[in-house]
Amino acid sequence: MENSIRRAAVDAARERAWPAICLLAGVLVTTFLWKLYQARSFMRRLQRQGKPMPPHHWLLGHLPIAARVFRSLPPHAHLLLIADQIRRLHPELDTAFYLDVWPFGPPALMVVSPEIVSQFTQEGNLPKYKGVRKFLKPLTGKKDLVTMEGHEWKHWRNNFNPGFRASNIMDMVPTMIEEVRTYRDIIHQHAQTGDMFPLELPTLAMSMDIIGRVVMDEKFNSQREYNPLCEGLIDQLAWCDAGMHSNPLGYVNVARPFVQRYNAWRMNSYVDPLLKQRYETVHQRKGSKFIVDLIMGAYVKENTANTTKDGKAPKIDAEFSEFMRAQVKLFLQAGHDTTAASIVFTLHLLSKHPDTLRRLRSELDAVFGRDTTTTCDVLSENPHLLNQCDFLLAVVKETLRIYPPTATARFGLPGFSLTDPSNDNAPLPTEGCLVVGNHFGIHHNPRFWPRADEFVPERWLVAEGHELYPVKNGWRPFERGPRNCLGQELAMTEIRLVVAIMCREFEFREAYGESDRAKRLETERLRVNGERCYQIIRGGGHPSDNYPCRVHLVGKVDGKTA
Template sequence: MASHSCPVVRHGPNKLTFNSAQALQGEIGPSRRFGYAGAHHFEVDIYNNDKIIKSHVYSACQLEPGVDSVFSVRDMNDHRRKRKLIGQALAERSIRTFEPLMVEQVDVFLGILARSSQSSTAVDMTPCCKRLGVDIIGLLTFGRHLNTQTNPRYRFMVDNLSWANYQSNILFQFPLLASMGVPQILYILSYAEFSKYMKQLENLVMGRLAQDRDAHHDLYSVTGGAFSTESPKGIQASEFWSEALFFFPAGARLTISPRVAMCILIGSEIGGDTASTAVAGLFFYLSRNPKVYKKLAEEIRSNFSKGSEIQGPRLARCQYLRACIDETLRMSPPVSGTPWRELRSGEDGPLIVDGHVIPRGTQVGVSIYSLHRNENYFSDPDVYLPERWLVEDEAVRSKMNSAFAAFSSGSRGCAGKAMAYLEVSLVVAKTLWYFDFDKAPGRMGWLGGGSPRNVGRRGKVDEFQLYDTFSSTHEGPNLVFRPRGDHWKEIGVTE
């Protein structure tokens, strides 16, 4: 990863990783101009201009050759069209309409915590948060209750996501492996699980298309049927299929082939992973920072008189909660790696990024994890400090925001940003209303942090450890919950 002392490194053959806000989205102040062969060229940022498009490696995420989702599409015009449609379902107004269903699922989550609190049983927050995320996405995408939080029937779908993203990321980072037979080997090894997974996804899609468009408030109803659902190849080649699976944490075509079965769509920035990683991460940092925990609990408990009030505009006005979320996303960004880009075909050179002339054919990107730890933008970057986001100095805030990329940047930024913030806010605020919690005693309480036996960042016990699979995998934290007075009885769980 690029470091503070080295703002650009060679990641691999024809791959450069940058570590600056200028490379990300343009820093405050005028762009620098360079003269070449009698012409003047301005340097550009990587994610916020039309000269640079998604790298060719995103083609590994196509569901069918030529069938792209809003995630994998490289053509700018096609992306704008798809993004406009997706944006209807993920706009704040639409999400507010969907909020009661989200609250319903969060209450199921709270019921699980309430039952664990009766026996002081430690709860591993990662699987709980992932199941909550999948249940919410099932309703938003297909209008279908999957009930993975309370019923093990469909949990195999949740359990397969990390493995599927890991396999996809192998091809995403090393696309030449596709021609070396690796996808075929992985396909053979996991055929049974993928077949089971794809069959269930097929049932979800076909079941939704069999209903009236307005039967549920979900992707299909909000977009007004604007996506194509018919083609000579059937539903697996339709736009609705690809976009529905982009909403869901992962997916592939209905008829599995060795090539496509391993090219699982990495839609987790909208699916469960972004929100579930943020929730688990926030619980981790709260359990290890008692002053932050106390301050956030006071904000929630002083602004509401009962748990049912925790939603809508009043929740959105909890500034310290938002600061805690942003600081968690800075410390442990759900997509912590490098989203690759390259110069668009037909563009005249040279391409200049942060003062570096980039030859055609070179992939470029910004290491999000490294940028979030860059001392040029964040003082004491290894310290969990939500107060940094509440400083009154506008120049300081602008500098931090210029380097904050938890949801990517520019027109390709995550369309599910508003949904992720709402889900995290609801889960954490409601939990703090009904419960107090601590990390589990003994070695169980270590889960989620680094090990003191390791060196470097893997040895940081107070940093939530993420493992890059384009999205992130993680474990823990293990927490023990205690009922807060009789408030927990509002949830409807009997002793």
């Protein structure tokens, strides 16, 4: 009897729930169809106006061509490669084109022309795309310099500028070299054992240790031991999400928020006590150019009325404490992530081009002396010698052209149109669009770069008028205009410093074939534009599989004199 009553109650509840479920399903389906109609009709209107785009399907939009591109790319290939791949499929789309991949992303205007991208980053300045904030929120929290706008951004950008001036960065070179020595010792151990190892992992740890010294004047020692802040930050990057995925399962990753909270706790538990301790003594470091001291100094200056009688800093409020932590984590992330990847890419390209490597070593011998083991000592005593290495700078700039670390993502505004100089200044409306300045697409575009897919450092040394001379505004690894990368001087100095030291003592050889065979992977199916070392998604573009390699000392192979 009791079971019968319970079953009847359950059946009655089901009967009452079904209308609500059907109503909810109807609302969801109707909303989806309405948004689908809006997205497709928006793009069809642009198509009727003659705006540039690949062939557009009335129902599927540009999903078929996107699917074709994704099928041609290896797993985890970075989304910044897409515009270049579409341009290769449709060579006529070599300046800018619209792309409709809803529901996987908003309508987009992909720009692969330096003449056009400068219009919304240099001549004008469209606001940052909201997906950038979504990506950074698990790292920084509520507010960070990258996604600030207007007066607030200008205020804090001006406060941070002194810490990234060229003179200040040069003063920090001896400190950087302390961490590079540890890195060199680790690579030397691999040279002695002859083992295959992922070069990017120790490089990331070294770069994290360097940025820790620059931002916080703190020794993380992550190259030698576990550091919760460094591990949490690197892991968090792998879980960050800008709202667009090449794999549909990325939209329903239920573990993401829990992992992000755990990583945030790991990072905050480490950094908060350090910041609190440093703030209590900030009055003892007036004039300091460490980033954390610049943040604290600006706060003290704005709150001088609350300074204590003995001259100590005013009590810090919770809101600013959270803001300070966010900026510190932002600079730690931005200062190590793409820099480490760029170091690996530079060493890789040099290993593939022995003539270029010989020329670079000859220049370094002339500047630092022929004893390759004393480079660290020489640079510690005279960091400005780095600026005498013109070919080294050319090598690094060409690497960043081949492997630009990121792209710029902005959101269009009503009445803000771009124009295409190559098409009678035809207008390109931005309203309702994600506007992407695709650095990879620009840097590999043969319309603007002769021998676009080739590694040609000499293009940075020729005179204006030469066929290889770089196009105006064409080189954009750090973006251009007022929102350019604040830390570009630091990144360029660190990359040149590490490459100058390492390429004199070590020979690096990629080991993708060996690694792929061990994993039973087909190497030939894992290439982008013929290159096995391609960029994958993890914040900025990182080398695939962390760059497996073997290393030996210059002049020796397998421990024997060559």
